[in-house]
Amino acid sequence: MKIVVLAGGLGGSRFARALAEAIAPRELTIVGNVGDDIEVHGLHVSPDLDTILYTLTSRLDEERGWGRREETWAALETAAELGAETWFRLGDRDLGLHLARTERLRRGEPLSSVTRSLATAFGLEPQLLPATDDRLRTWLTTPAGEFPFQEWFVARRHRDEVDAVRFEGEDEARAAPGVLQALEEADLIAIAPSNPYVSIGPILAVAEIRSALEQRRVPAVAVSPLIGGKAVRGPADRMLARMAGGTGPAQVTGCYKGLIDALVIDEADAGQPAGVPTIVTRTLMNDAEARSRLANAVLDAAGAPA
């Protein structure tokens, strides 16, 4: 049973972990969002790939929801003392990863190859692929102006309402090596309960990936990031309300038009129109049992007609 999952940050990584616990981990390919990658003081940071890597190798600070556990902050404290911008929080161990990644990228190695090396060194079992090796960056149009993703999300704490999302570089971005093959060989394609606009959106902005999903011969199932019309974390509900006109299953499905065969929704959202068949379960992944329940609900969908 080979599965490909499209994933963003925290929700994506928790769902990827749920799948990796439910099947043989090496059968799982995680295609990660790179639209929120950022250069911080010269270092290339891939927040979503890192959150996935940290989560699936038990390195994530679960309480904080990003970065490494048992982290120290000496570098950032010094940078702050010296007047540097420190709204993008980089722990010392986290920095070590960015140093290693940046070194290889500067030698001309593509992000997918760098990511494979980092993942191998950290003992990650599933295959982790960036959606693209090309430069793809998410920009948000808001009443306060247009912002790059991290500036809006972290520096401005996503307080601005979003009117539109665009992906710089989407016309040129090719799927990273391995992505199309994994999609071709998959028995099931899953979309994680990540923000449809800013976590999954940049992955689907890669034309080759969108096209592979449109032409799929296997079931594709998305997990709604909403519980009772609310996002577990982050601004997905506010974005759906403003840009799709609501926070029900139908609005989530609307983001994946023609790309999914079923939507997994939480019990709290049952009974609402969804536009595709729904699978109702409890979607909050707060422990191993909850992860297993959700993973199995998605795996059941593999039997559904494509």
Next chain:
Amino acid sequence: MKIVVLAGGLGGSRFARALAEAIAPRELTIVGNVGDDIEVHGLHVSPDLDTILYTLTSRLDEERGWGRREETWAALETAAELGAETWFRLGDRDLGLHLARTERLRRGEPLSSVTRSLATAFGLEPQLLPATDDRLRTWLTTPAGEFPFQEWFVARRHRDEVDAVRFEGEDEARAAPGVLQALEEADLIAIAPSNPYVSIGPILAVAEIRSALEQRRVPAVAVSPLIGGKAVRGPADRMLARMAGGTGPAQVTGCYKGLIDALVIDEADAGQPAGVPTIVTRTLMNDAEARSRLANAVLDAAGAPA
């Protein structure tokens, strides 16, 4: 009494500290070597400027002779775990400074301005200026090939004999803002007991600085980095032996032909030909008293005819 000192790394910083303790620190301008600057994993590191900054603000790890005291190494340990090159040792607090510097350089701020900000934040009293804001890099020709400075010095532990030194960018390098003015206003110009080839050489490779020294109207005094014909630290003695044919005062003076009026030498080297008047004292700066003795020997030279 305004003094300008040309300085490299450890010897330069210790001598600059000696001068700063002997006069009003704000009367001192330190012109630092940037020929051994390096980009490490995307970060701009200025090892000599940093050693000076750390030494004069009591942040240097005195035992190690580089980097910060009370340093931690979480980032480097992680980078090593991930297969990154770690021969250039970056501590966590040290990294914080490189992050702050790189951020400003990437915004287009010149190194001199960045250095001023960092120095102010760390409470440095003397003026610290890079010799140049332009890219100037030291290369060593050795029997094993040509190497950039840090690769030869750190990665290869300066084991290769040096046949020639060249400075990439020297034809275009202009003196950094403030350097020529400081030289113009100085009552005394001092050359620190740093390696003449790789610490002072890159400063003098900036034509405007060399020319200002040639046309000086005040005394210029160098302190020999040798004690009994041996370098206190590093390869200066081996380089002088091979490229200048000896390790006496005359060989040191030969590196500063037309640029100095006197040479301060250690008692152990007294009586040997020097080519310029010598000032004999004890030059090892192992405590405050020793620093004071050396600084005063140099200050006495301010009375000497230019």
